Amino acid sequence: MNLVKEDFIKAFSLYEEKALQYRRFKHADILPLLQAKEIQKRFTVEEIGRSVEDRSIFRLKYGQGATKVLLWSQMHGDEPTATMALFDLFKFFNGEADGFDTFRTEIAEKLTVYFIPMLNPDGAERYQRRTAIDVDMNRDARAAATVEGALLKTQAMLLKPDFAFNLHNQNNYYNIPGTATPVTISLLAPAYDYARSVNEVRADAMRVIVGINNILQEFIPNAVAKYDDEHTPRGFGDNFQKWGTSTILIESGAYAGDTEKLEVRKYNFIALLNAFQEIASGSYSVHDIADYNAIPFNDEKLHDVLIRNLAIEKNGKKMRVDVAIRQNEKTVDDGYYVEGLIEDIGDLQDFYGYSDLDVEGLQFIPAKLYSERIFSLAELSSSKVAELLKQGYAAIRVSDRVDGGMMHAFPIQILTDTHFKSGMSPMIGDDANFFIGSDSEIRYALINGYLIDLILPLGAGVKNRVK
Numbered sequence: 512m513n514l515v516k517e518d519f520i521k522a523f524s525l526y527e528e529k530a531l532q533y534r535r536f537k538h539a540d541i542l543p544l545l546q547a548k549e550i551q552k553r554f555t556v557e558e559i560g561r562s563v564e565d566r567s568i569f570r571l572k573y574g575q576g577a578t579k580v581l582l583w584s585q586m587h588g589d590e591p592t593a594t595m596a597l598f599d600l601f602k603f604f605n606g607e608a609d610g611f612d613t614f615r616t617e618i619a620e621k622l623t624v625y626f627i628p629m630l631n632p633d634g635a636e637r638y639q640r641r642t643a644i645d646v647d648m649n650r651d652a653r654a655a656a657t658v659e660g661a662l663l664k665t666q667a668m669l670l671k672p673d674f675a676f677n678l679h680n681q682n683n684y685y686n687i688p689g690t691a692t693p694v695t696i697s698l699l700a701p702a703y704d705y706a707r708s709v710n711e712v713r714a715d716a717m718r719v720i721v722g723i724n725n726i727l728q729e730f731i732p733n734a735v736a737k738y739d740d741e742h743t744p745r746g747f748g749d750n751f752q753k754w755g756t757s758t759i760l761i762e763s764g765a766y767a768g769d770t771e772k773l774e775v776r777k778y779n780f781i782a783l784l785n786a787f788q789e790i791a792s793g794s795y796s797v798h799d800i801a802d803y804n805a806i807p808f809n810d811e812k813l814h815d816v817l818i819r820n821l822a823i824e825k826n827g828k829k830m831r832v833d834v835a836i837r838q839n840e841k842t843v844d845d846g847y848y849v850e851g852l853i854e855d856i857g858d859l860q861d862f863y864g865y866s867d868l869d870v871e872g873l874q875f876i877p878a879k880l881y882s883e884r885i886f887s888l889a890e891l892s893s894s895k896v897a898e899l900l901k902q903g904y905a906a907i908r909v910s911d912r913v914d915g916g917m918m919h920a921f922p923i924q925i926l927t928d929t930h931f932k933s934g935m936s937p938m939i940g941d942d943a944n945f946f947i948g949s950d951s952e953i954r955y956a957l958i959n960g961y962l963i964d965l966i967l968p969l970g971a972g973v974k975n976r977v978k
Contacts, residue, residue, distance in 0.1 A: 512611070512613040512617065513788070514614060514784065516726075516729050518610075522603055523599065525603075525609060526599055526600075527777075528544070528595065528598040528601075531594075531598055535846065541594070541598070541629060542567070544598060550601055552605050554601065555572040559627070560659070561658075562631070562632050562633045562642070562643065562658060562659055563643040566636075567632075568632065570626065570627050571628070572624070572626075573626075574619035574620070574622045574623045576620055576791070578623070578673050578790060578791070579671070580673065580675070580676070581627070581666065581667070581674070582627070582675070582783070583626075583627040583628075583630050583676075584627070584629065585628065585629045585632075585634075585678075586630040586631050586663070586677075587631060587641075587649065587679060587680070588634020588636070588637060588642075590640070591772075592680050592763035592772040592775050592776050593763060594628050595773075595776040596777075596780045597628045597678075598628070599776070600626075600783060600784070603780075603784070614788070617791055617792075618787050618788075621792075622787060625666070625672070627663070627666065630662075631648055631659055634648075639842070642659060646660075648663075648747075649746055650743070650745040652664060652745060652747040652751075653744060654745070673757065674715075674716075674719065674758070675751045675756045676758075676783065677758060678761050678779070679763065680763045681738070681763070681764050683764070683865075684765075684814065684837070685736065685811050685813065686811070686812050686813045687807060690863075691813070691863035692733060693765040693766065693813060694735070694764040695731045695774075696731070696734070696735050696761065696763065696764060697736050697737065697761075697809055698760065698761060699738040699740055699748070700717045700720060700757075700758065701713075701742075701748035701749045701751075701760055703750075703753040712755055714800055715757040715796075716757040717800050718796060718797075718798040719759055719790065719798075720806075722786065722798055723785055724802075727781065727782060730781065731766075736764075736806060736808060736809045738760055738808075740808075759786070761782060763775045763779060765813075812863055813862070814836060814854060814862060814864045815837050815960060816835070816865070816866045816868075816943070816960060816962045817834070817835050817862060817863060817864025817867045817868070818864075818868055818957075819868065819870065820833070820872075821874070822873065823937065824875075824935075824936065825935075825936050831871070832857055832858075833855075833856070833857065833860070834856050835853070835859055835862060836852065836854060836943045836957065837851070837854045837960065838959075838961070839851075840974075843976075845918070846918060846974075848918055848976040849959060849973070849974040850960070851943035851957070851959040851961065852960065853938065853939055853941050853942075856938075856939055868962065870955070873947050873948055873955075874948070874949065875936060875945060877935050877946075878903065878944040879904050879905065880904070880905075880907070881904040881908075882929075885908045886907055886910070888911045888917075888919075891925075893921070899923060900965060901953055903946050903953055904923070905924055905933070905945070906923065906924035906925075907924070907925060907926065908925075909977065913977045918975070919973075920972065920974070920975070922956070922959075922970075922973045924975070924978065926978050927977060927978065944957060944959065958973070959975050
């Protein structure tokens with residue numbers, strides 16, 4: 512059975528794991544899924560080790576074919592998209608009577624597929640890149656000093672897989688060169704030496720990637736790129752390639768409006784199913800390496816907000832500049848908040864923004880703290896906040912006692928003291944709190960890095976906290 516576009520759509524719609532819809536899930540959220548009887552219908556589930564903080568790490572096995580494939584996800588704890596996709600695949604391979612039984616049988620007869628989801632559960636607990644001992648596991652292939660890195664290396668030596676998939680997330684700011692299109696999926700056949708040589712092992716990885724790119728172009732045309740192929744002698748992908756395993760790196764990127772990476776997760780699911788199909792049939796071998804080389808490399812010129820042609824004034828001197836803003840996530844115990852900062856100022860014609868606005872004819876207006884009264888959190892409303900924003904107030908004080916900072920969704924800074932810094936002109940590294948307008952009217956607000964059109968109804972979705 513050869514899956515085509517409509518089959519991939521149907522498979523994902525049937526088998527998306529609904530228990531994982533929020534990307535900051537933890538080890539405790541996947542344990543019930545791994546321990547459920549349903550997953551053991553066609554998978555062998557085995558605990559193969561424990562993390563530094565004694566969290567279990569599992570390996571799942573599907574099929575009994577001669578060609579061995581190993582996949583691992585979330586070796587960086589804050590890169591969870593592919594883990595969600597693996598659980599979608601687990602449900603798919605446990606399905607039946609849905610038109611895909613022939614496909615499942617073919618995969619099981621020709622491949623033995625090993626999955627290690629959430630290789631860094633301690634990092635996932637903190638939503639951080641590194642392990643609990645603050646080591647980047649993906650720079651530990653050579654030394655194998657970390658418990659988790661040593662575990663993966665042991666699996667490589669034990670299983671000696673023919674193919675491997677190293678599953679990651681990249682940041683949201685990669686774009687297709689020369690365009691404002693975010694890179695949704697980035698692919699790479701890692702280099703096993705500094706010369707970036709191509710032997711048959713690496714060439715086969717390239718051919719598998721060509722097949723993945725072909726199917727993804729049907730879903731996300733012109734949104735696939737290659738990751739940087741500089742050789743990293745400590746990296747797992749580079750070393751798997753050196754150890755004789757054709758290794759494919761998949762980096763989950765960005766899709767506009769897809770905060771929880773649910774769309775990007777779907778494209779992981781499709782990419783991996785297609786790869787299994789081509790490896791099982793051997794059809795990957797017909798692909799031309801020239802098509803791999805033709806995939807563009809990532810560029811990194813995206814920002815969350817880009818304001819163009821903003822009039823500013825300093826010491827009586829006026830000029831027009833572009834201002835780039837990025838929204839940085841800050842993890843706290845019960846989730847995260849966003850800290851919007853001014854990233855760059857100047858001539859940014861070659862850069863892009865998810866929100867990209869030309870304000871020629873309008874000027875920078877410093878933000879103000881409303882000091883006429885102190886509010887309580889209970890009396891705040893969207894209409895009250897909108898009224899304050901239109902008057903140029905970006906911050907208010909509240910009387911409530913707030914321990915450790917409380918999350919809120921109002922597009923205004925809520926303070927428990929009088930500390931509020933606002934510059935008379937934008938400066939790199941400053942909080943992105945300012946207004947844009949004319950001498951007679953404020954037209955836009957930038958609050959904590961979020962762009963707000965003050966003519967439109969006030970929206971939701973801001974991840975802010977009481978300070």
